[in-house]
Every structure is written in C-alpha cells, then in structure tokens.
Amino acid sequence: MAVVNHPAPPVITTTEELAEFCAGAHKAPYITVDTEFLRENTFWPQLCLIQAATPTDARIIDPLAPDIDLTPLAAVLANHSVLKVFHAARQDIEIFLRLCGSIPEPLFDTQVAAMVLGFGESVSYETLVTKIARAELDKSSRFTDWSRRPLSDRQLHYALADVTHLRVVYEYLAGQLDKTGRSGWLDQEMSVLMDPRTYLVEPDEAWTRLRTRSGNRRFLGLVKALAAWRELEAQSRDLPRGRILKDDAILEIAAHPPKNPEDFRNLRSVPRGVVEGKLGPALLAAVQRGLDMPEDDLPKPEKVDEAPRGVGPLVELLKVLLKMKCEDHDVAQKLIAGTSDLERIAASDTADVPALNGWRREVFGEAALALKHGRLALASDGKRIRVIPVQRSAPPQK
Template identity: 60%
Template structure:
C-alpha cells in the first residue's frame, strides 16, 4: 500500500529580499526542481500566479508569489539563467514558455522528467502521478489542481499541493537520472531538450498560425486566404489577450477559406457565423483579410509540407516494421514515441535514406539498422507461443 503524501511546511516568498536570499542559496546547487501554477482559460498569454522551486537539500523549498505587490523577480531570472544549475521540470513546455516570456530567455540547461522517463521504460507520456507513485511511493492529493491560483490569500492546502510537486520531483529526477546514467542513456534525451530550449518553439508569429490548422486542401487560393484569416485571428487574440477560439474558431477559418466570402451577406452564410458578426468590426476585418489572401499571386501562396510519396503495396512491410519497433522498444525499455512515428515507418519502408531520426544516432542502433535489415530480407520475425522473435538470416 502506497504511503499518503505527507503535509509539507509551506514557505511562501512575497518580498524581494526573501526572494534574493532564497535564489542566492541555490546559486551553486547542482540542480533545482521547478513547477508553476498559472491561469490561461480566459487569456491568450498565461497569467503566472506561483513558482515553486526546490533544491537538493530538504530545507531548500519555497513557493514564490509572483503576484505579490512590488516583488522584484530579477533574482529568479538570474537563477533561471545560471547555466551551472540544471533546471528540472516535468512536462516542461508550458513552464519554459512562461519563463521565456517573463525573462526573454530560456532556462538552461534543463531536464524534463517526462522525457527522461521515456528512456527509462515508463511509456510514451508518463504522468507525474505515475512517477510519484512508482518512484517516490506517494499518492498525491490533486483536489487543489483546479483551484483559482490568482486569488489571495492562498490556503495552506493550496501551498502544500503546490510545493509537493517540486519536493517529490527531486527523488523522481534522481532515480531516473541514475538509471539513465547507468545505462548510458542521458545523451538519448539531448535532442528533445534541444527542442525545448529552442526559442523558435515558443514563437507566436501570426504569419505561421495557419500551419496549426487541420486541412487537406492544397489549392493555392484556399491556403492564401487561410493564412491571412488565421494571421488576423492570431493578432487579434494577442492584442485583446483572449483565447484564439474566443475570436474565431478553427472550423470558422477553414469554412471562410473554402467559401471565400466577399460581402457581409456571404460571410454570414458561412457555417457558425451570424449576420450580426458579419456586420461587425471583426466581420469587416475578416473580409479585408480575405481580400489580402486573394491578392497573393498563386506562385507566392503558402504550401503544405510535402507528403511522403509512399509507393503502393508497402502496407505489409510497414506492419512488420511496426512490430519490430515494439519489440526493440520493449527490449530496450524505451518509449516508441522517441524512436519513430507511423509516418517515419512509412518513410523508412519507401526509402533506405529517409530523413527520419530513426536512421541516425542512437535510434539507428536501437531500431534503424534492424529496420533496414528486415526490409532487405536479412532478418525475419517469427512466433513461438505468445512471443515474437527476431532471427538473423545472414
């Protein structure tokens, strides 16, 4: 039976002097664990409400009230920029985005325990709760998860919940790090960490907003209008600081690009839109965006990423590669997601020199070399009872 999560001593920092002292005490720590509490349901940009940090020592833990009046966050920014201190997150992307916007710099170096867990046999997306249960032997109290973190004062239960994440993350990180180091897999996560520390990952350029929309049409006029309307929505959401769908939802944008309305009457006929909206300031702005899209020359219209040219008849080979991938990932106790996607398998089936991660570096040793050997008849898969085995034919 797992132990219940113990109550923790709540240390809440609300003054600049206390923050400077706390961050200063961690300046030479080998690592710190970090988590944040924020709100984003009603805004475009996340509202940072609390930052929780713990160092390796038991008493090195605090919650920083980022909403405290007059609090100077410069010491926190300096700690995040200190390259001698590893910053440990779980599912880091949103936290890193917040700090990038707050400090205009990305914390480095970082380790994401969710990714680290992928190379240590915990599947494609191990939750924090799963790791806390299996590695820290605690059952978390998650009732405070959906609390309003912007309201003050914070309760003792809220602070206990917030601080517990970084406290238990210490043990989780240390156990995962030790296992990955012992098996020589720390370098396996380097590519994923490079992506998380690339500023381009967190750029919100309105001109690229159309790329997030799901569409199959490759018609130049459609894509040109789609790009302009999506860019308008992104700029409008940013300037008003509201969620994108509060301005216009994705389906509306695709519908507008498909029908190319030129008048308020035609815009109102698009599914999900009303005449009142079409006659509004937003309606006129959308029609202006449509006109901008129509004015783009066809040869300058945006293009969808090229799709792989998969020859017919490769389905059975792709299925065999999928089985091989599972076998190798089970053997190495590494998440399949880190090795190859379904699209990657299709590319490998069609091209020995496909530009996919699985054919390079450590992934090639784990899977890529045998994938090519299977493709060219140099190894086979056979069943014995309930087991699938790999047999070399050379």
C-alpha cells in the first residue's frame, strides 16, 4: 500500500495573512483555540505556536515569525459574538491574559463541559477525541521543542489536530448540554476561569503556595517576606521560582534566620552562589523584613477544620450517596464535592461548600441534608444501593 503524504497545514507568518484569517473568524459562531508553549526555563510561558479553527477554516499561527503582529487575533478573542473554545483552558488563558491584557470571552472549556456531562474527572482531550470524534491522535510529537524552526510536517499536523477535532468535540458537548438542560451548570463553572485573579499571583500571597503546617506566626512572616521577594525576582528576571530559590531553602531560612552573610553557610539548602552573588544582599534584606514585620501583619496559621467526633460513619454514608447521585446524573464527583466538603456538611447544615449551592444543591446537596436528618435512607436490594424516602411519624399528641 502506498504511503500518502498529506501536505503541510498552512502556517500564518505575517500580519497580513493573520488579518485575512481573522476577518473570517469574526463572522464565525465559534473558534477553537490551542497553544504550544515552553516554560521549563522561564517564569512566564514562552508562546511558540497558536492553533485556531473556525467551523470552515483551520490555521497555525507562528508567533515567533519576525513579520507578525498578533493584534488581529487579539481582536477576535475580545469579540463577544464569537465563542472561544478551549480544552483545559487554564494555561492557555494565562498566556492570552498576559499577551492581550484580557481574558478571551465568552469561553467554553470542553474539559469542564465533559465533566458536567459525566465523562469523568479531568478527562483528557485524547479521550474525548476517541469517544466523540472517533479519531486517533498522533502522539509522536507530544514532547516537541516548539521553539525550534522549521517545524516538520508531522509536528504541524499534530498541532492542527488539537483544534480541528476540537470542533467536533465542542459541537457534540454543546448539543448535549442543551439537551440535558445543563448549559447553566457550565456557565457557573466558567466563572472561575473568567476571573483574572485565578491567574495572577500577588507577591504578598506567594507564601500560600508553600507547604508548611507551622503555627509560629513569626516563622510564617519570614516565609511570607522571602516568598514575596522570590516572586518579584522570578517575574522581573523571567526565571522559574526554583531557579531563584527553592522552597526548601525558604523554609530553612525562615526556621533559622541568618543575621549576616556568614550565617548562610550553616544552611544546607541555600546555594553558596545565591548568597555570594548579586542576590545575596537582597535576600538578607528580605529576611530582615520578615524579622521586622509588625505583629499585626504576621500571617495567621491556616485553620484546619477537624470533623467533629462521631461524624465519620455519616461521612461514609454521604460518600455512597454522592457516588449514586453522580452516577444517576452522569456528572463527575470531583465537580460536586470532596471528602472535606462532606465532613463540613456532616458538621453543619449551612457549611460554606459548593455542594450546598446552585445546581450542585439540586443534584446532591438537598439529598445530603435529607440523609443527614433521617428523611432518606440507603438500602440494598441485593444488586445495588437504593435511596428510600423515610416517612417520619408525627410525635404522639398529649
């Protein structure tokens, strides 16, 4: 059998070509979008390729081309009459937020939509393409260095498939959402992705990324000052946080705060080059800021809610109920509640958890409270667990 060599997909390398494609995209009901980027050696994602497809056209855009301005694409992403479709959109949106200054909207994330429709938790693009588009993806270019030029035909075909199959996936999922009346469910989930705070880490909040269970507020103040310094250095130098200072080093410095450069020699996790180089004085100044932080400004230890004694069996019953309700409604359990949420529901009818609000309350929350208060029971018919309403008799009249 002869091998068929498909021609390379068209690549846009000039502003004029991009403007022509975007003129058509402005008239389309939706556009599917994906990106290829590198981040191993930088703080900010290095955008290497953009793939975009309307219902009738599909192109690869080379943002590294010397004669291209991405302004026409930014205009499409800001056009409220064109739906922007991504899969697992978070990192792509972070890129466009930095590139364009705003989040593409309106937005449709096929991974979230698939979870709402019961395809599983954090379902992959490959899984959806296989199940919905009935196609197979070529995985050979998955770990490509997308910054190198020229890109091979195989790499370009791989990249374009990320948005061409996405059209089929989107149209099917959108149809199912309409059919099941769950479009409103997805709209609620999109609110997190549409919030710029999801993607922006304020330096003073960077310390919350570090794992520490210490209740010592001065220690936490040092961690906060050091993490803020590292965040600013990483952003300004466009380097990964760990290339400035690793998490372990921050925690060790906070536990044994040095007073002078010589004291750093006793800290095993702090590289000598950091202290003796240009960053040394700034690092020592960050330590001092942590030591001088006023008591009222010191971070408070994260409050860990412990489930009240005796609610363990109830939590286990709620887990069974959650599994049943999610199977009945074809929705991923992860979208409804986690174990900590169930513990909080067991402890309080007014717990501040998603499961007791919006569509989640309809699917699970009301039933969870009914089970908790004896208005529902779980029973087995020998093959499966069933939910049985309980008719509670009225108290005898005196």
